[in-house]
Amino acid sequence: MPTPNTPIWEVFIRSRNGLSHRHAGSLHAADATLALQAARDLYTRRGEGLSLWVVPSSAIIASDPQDKGMMFEPTASKIYRHPTFYEVPEEVGHM
Amino acid sequence: MYTQALNQRSDGEERSLEDADDLARFQARIDAEERIEANDWMPAAYRRTLIRQISQHAHSEIVGMLPEGNWITRAPSLRRKAALLAKVQDECGHGLYLYAAAETLGTSREELVDQLLAGRAKYSSIFNYPTLTWADMGTIGWLVDGAAIMNQIPLCRCSFGPYARAMVRVCKEESFHQRQGYEIMLTLARGNEAQKAMAQDALDRWWWPCLMMFGPPDTVSQHSDASMKWKIKRFSNDELRQKFIDATVPQAQYLGLTLPDPELRFEDGHWQHGPIDWDEFTRVIAGNGACNRDRMTARRRAHAEGEWVREAASAFAAKRAQRAAA
Numbered sequence: 001m002p003t004p005n006t007p008i009w010e011v012f013i014r015s016r017n018g019l020s021h022r023h024a025g026s027l028h029a030a031d032a033t034l035a036l037q038a039a040r041d042l043y044t045r046r047g048e049g050l051s052l053w054v055v056p057s058s059a060i061i062a063s064d065p066q067d068k069g070m071m072f073e074p075t076a077s078k079i080y081r082h083p084t085f086y087e088v089p090e091e092v093g094h095m
Numbered sequence: 096m097y098t099q100a101l102n103q104r105s106d107g108e109e110r111s112l113e114d115a116d117d118l119a120r121f122q123a124r125i126d127a128e129e130r131i132e133a134n135d136w137m138p139a140a141y142r143r144t145l146i147r148q149i150s151q152h153a154h155s156e157i158v159g160m161l162p163e164g165n166w167i168t169r170a171p172s173l174r175r176k177a178a179l180l181a182k183v184q185d186e187c188g189h190g191l192y193l194y195a196a197a198e199t200l201g202t203s204r205e206e207l208v209d210q211l212l213a214g215r216a217k218y219s220s221i222f223n224y225p226t227l228t229w230a231d232m233g234t235i236g237w238l239v240d241g242a243a244i245m246n247q248i249p250l251c252r253c254s255f256g257p258y259a260r261a262m263v264r265v266c267k268e269e270s271f272h273q274r275q276g277y278e279i280m281l282t283l284a285r286g287n288e289a290q291k292a293m294a295q296d297a298l299d300r301w302w303w304p305c306l307m308m309f310g311p312p313d314t315v316s317q318h319s320d321a322s323m324k325w326k327i328k329r330f331s332n333d334e335l336r337q338k339f340i341d342a343t344v345p346q347a348q349y350l351g352l353t354l355p356d357p358e359l360r361f362e363d364g365h366w367q368h369g370p371i372d373w374d375e376f377t378r379v380i381a382g383n384g385a386c387n388r389d390r391m392t393a394r395r396r397a398h399a400e401g402e403w404v405r406e407a408a409s410a411f412a413a414k415r416a417q418r419a420a421a
Contacts, residue, residue, distance in 0.1 A: 003205040003398075006409065008198070025261075026195045028204060030408035031415065042188055045181075046268075065134045 008057040009035040011042075013049035021053050029054075113138055125326050130256040133199035141325055145255055146200050148327065150207045153193035154218040157211075158390050160186045162226040163235060171229060178275050179232060185268045192264055196257040212395050220376060221308050223384030230283055230297035236276015238298075238305045238343065244269050245339045246309065249329040258327075277346065284350040291351075298347070299355040306368065307376045309336040340366045 006028040012021035024043045029035035035054040044052070063071055079085050088095050117136055124131065131137055160183050167183065170176035194204040210216040221239055226232070247269065250262040283294035310316060310332040322328035330338075344366045347354050358369030378384065 002209055004405070004409070005203050005205050006405065025192060025264075026198075027191065030405070031412035034408060034412075041184075042191055045184070045188065062134065065132065065136075 006030055009039070009054045010057050010060060011035075011039040012053040012055070013043060014051040015049050017050060021051065024048075026057060027054075122324075125254050125324075128326075129254075130259065131254050132256045140321065141327075142200050144322065144325070145258065145327065146197055146202055148322075149193055149197040149200075149258055150202075150210070151217050151219075153190045153197060153207065154211045154216055155222065156186050156190035156193060158218045158222045158394060159239075160190075161390055161393055162222055162224070162386075163232060165226050166229060166232050169229070170232075175232075175279070182236070182272050182275060185272065189265045189268070192261040193258075196255075196261040199257045208398070212391075212398055214382075214391065217380065219308060220379040220384065221304055222390060223379050223386045224300070224304050225385050227300075228293050228297060230280070230293040231301070233276050233279030233283060233294065234297040234301045236272050236274075237280050237346070238276075238301055239308070240269055240272040240276060241343060242305050242308045242339050244273060245335050245342070249335075252326075252329060254326040280350055280352075284352060294350070295352050298352050302355050303371060303375075304379075306336055306340070306371055307373075307379075309333075309339065311373065311376070312371075337365055340368055 007030070008026050009029055009032075010026050011024045013024045014021045024039075027035065027038045027042055029038050032054060036052060039052050039054050043049070075081070118138060121131075121137060121141075131141075163179060163183050163186075167176060167179055170179050194207060197207060198204055207216070211218070221242075226235070244266065247262050247266050251259055251266060253259040253262065280294055280298075283290045313319065313331045313333045316332050319328060319331055323331075344354065344359070356369045358367070360367050379387070382388075
């Protein structure tokens, strides 16, 4: 009999005070409590974190790589969104 | 290496079904050193090669817990025991990172584990050798993990993002393994005659199997071409084996131990080795090494004995979800 599938969770770790949680990887667990315990054992064996989030993988909505152009390309032409687009005379100093 | 037994299947048919433009775009991305992510378009053969390679690698980590697990209760001191326990726990972690990387390609961990238990998947030949003495713990850390690092460092730059990222984590941890192994060897080598003899005996038994870990020589290795083209693999089996030997010979000399190869000599800037017994390698890969049956029996038993835990956890989760909904 094939082994039944256990839900997958994505793990996020806050590595230091003041930093945001970052994706570390994924794991399998039957529920949230077990997922947190497994995340601790699997991803923080060497003091990698101060705080953990686990999120069911199925809850993540991802953009489609095929839409990459449509989603992100238009920003490339909007160089006026960057500070270096604007000229400030040298005499004015750092701005 | 941990994936020595990739069986090559003809993928000519698939290729004819895939769009030539897609294939060219894909190869251009690879050539430009871009990373391929799980949802990106990829040739079916690339996906299949990776699923096989990553899952064999994962299985190797999991089965690799057994030879060392054998010595946890008999470690000579609490310090050694704690270190060995941590190392074996790391191997389990490595297996899980790798299964997770394989899963991004559209297969489930459970499916991969079932393949291993059914005897339809391979793992590294090295774990089919027995661990007879405490010195084997030193030799495994020093040589087996040393060989693994040689192989895994270039995999950190593998074209498939999830595999490369898993390898970065693994490599960081693997360095502790090698150092703890070398320290065990150093302690034995500086010990009394019996301890020194124990270290030498372990080295004699493990040296050749470690060289086999890198897989068949380039002249007969079938799957290298495509893997090189796709930048899954960056160095050939023989290149990696040579790097390993060159790195290891001075370490053995420092220990005052002798590598069991009468033909070993320094020539053309490298340590040249004598002939490797590839018949032994073939036998072990085919399932007839000293411990193949033991290893599979142990994995099957562990899986069967854990079944009630998986069942209970999922029943409990279902009950809680039901109550929350009511």
